[in-house]
Amino acid sequence: MIVRFAKENELTKINELRKQLHEIHTEGKPEVFKSGFPDELRDHIYTIWNDPEQEIVVADCDGSICGFVVLNHILKPETPYMYERDYLDIDEFCVDKAYRRQNVATKMISFIKDYARDQGFGRIELNMWEFNCEALDFYEAVGFHTYRRYMEMDL
Numbered sequence: 001m002i003v004r005f006a007k008e009n010e011l012t013k014i015n016e017l018r019k020q021l022h023e024i025h026t027e028g029k030p031e032v033f034k035s036g037f038p039d040e041l042r043d044h045i046y047t048i049w050n051d052p053e054q055e056i057v058v059a060d061c062d063g064s065i066c067g068f069v070v071l072n073h074i075l076k077p078e079t080p081y082m083y084e085r086d087y088l089d090i091d092e093f094c095v096d097k098a099y100r101r102q103n104v105a106t107k108m109i110s111f112i113k114d115y116a117r118d119q120g121f122g123r124i125e126l127n128m129w130e131f132n133c134e135a136l137d138f139y140e141a142v143g144f145h146t147y148r149r150y151m152e153m154d155l
């Protein structure tokens with residue numbers, strides 16, 4: 001298995017994984033995420049592909065795309081409250097159901113860390129939904145820790 005940047009002719013396969021990921025979100029937070037995988041969401045992969053601030057990384061398991069990640073370079077200007085923030089954000093992250101618990105995601109994180117260091121980033125961030133305990137277990141297993149929380153109250 002190798003981890004590398006995606007090729008344009010792989011975007012359709014990547015969309016199959018984006019669909020799996022979206023289903024997890026629609027099941028876990030149905031009041032927030034729209035169900036289904038409409039054309040607009042499918043075609044959003046081309047917006048990502050064409051954005052110079054974003055990169056798509058894939059795990060290639062013997063010629064089959066078994067995982068993908070979307071990376072986004074975020075630059076938040078200084079405000080009266082905060083210093084400028086410049087970091088690499090992990091936006092979408094999914095390993096194909098058939099390939100989970102085989103270290104695919106761990107290898108993608110290693111690739112991302114090397115890339116982030118090469119690009120001069122001082123930190124990697126991501127946000128995730130609280131219902132997704134498996135993702136939290138994974139992110140903590142590879143060294144992420146929580147530094148901020150979103151809270152809600154149903155009325």
Ligand SMILES: CC(C)(COP(=O)(O)OP(=O)(O)OC[C@H]1O[C@@H](n2cnc3c(N)ncnc32)[C@H](O)[C@@H]1OP(=O)(O)O)[C@@H](O)C(=O)NCCC(=O)NCCS
Pocket residue numbers: 021024093094095096099100101102103104105106107127128129132133134135137138139141142
């Ligand atoms: C979360 C996800 C990316 C992990 O991918 P993976 O390739 O299976 O992860 P790895 O095999 O590299 O796991 C490394 C370690 O993370 C932890 N881990 C991974 N998946 C876990 C799970 N389902 N439950 C508990 N711990 C888990 C374990 O410590 C694991 O080590 P181990 O297998 O030796 O116990 C994958 O389950 C996935 O794609 N889930 C659906 C999409 C998703 O939720 N993405 C995140 C959205 S924010």
